[in-house]
Amino acid sequence: MPASDPLSQIFGALADPTRRDILARLSLGQASVGELAEPHEMSLAAVSKHIKVLENAGLIGRKKDAQFSYCTLVASPLKDLQGWLDAYRKFWDDNLDQFETYLAELQRGDPDSKQ
Template identity: 95%
Template sequence: MPATDPLSQVFGALADPTRRAILARLSLGEASVGELAAPHEMSLAAVSKHIKVLESAGLIGRKKDAQFSYCTLVASPLKDLQGWLDAYRKFWDDNLDQFEAYLAELQRGDPSSKQ
């Protein structure tokens, strides 16, 4: 069953290294499907499937110009993803701060930190 909520679609799209490479290329500017396919050892049809996944997740936009199709990065779903990740940032920051304090106690030889 395919993911239907936007965040799951974004995570699914980002799960593949080829799709992440396509997004990295598009972060530099608009590119044709052929340009996006060039660095990958796969057919244009295979790259087109990756592009469709990214498009379904709302991460890229496409436009046609004569016989060529051009893609652009759409960053707004990445902002939504960042918002989701920020909710966990405090958790990780707090845990890393506690770990740092524990390591400092060990380095000082604080007997209360030994088990």
């Protein structure tokens, strides 16, 4: 993935279901690359590429212990994502409130409602 802003890297990392599965597994605690690869029908090298994308996005940390590499979830970048999404949540909440009001007016037969 080319260098870009952090939010784009996070969205890019989350775009793949394998990477989302890896993050879900890491939410339970640290895991080795081998443990992360187990549920997926792919090579360790392929899983390592997914881990590298997550690592570049700042979503996981990796440490070596002898011959094993362990990954942990780094949740702080998800706060940036949540902040971005919150602005759109307000937009949708406001629109849904307006739609709910409109439906209530239609049910009452309000002549001032737009049809």
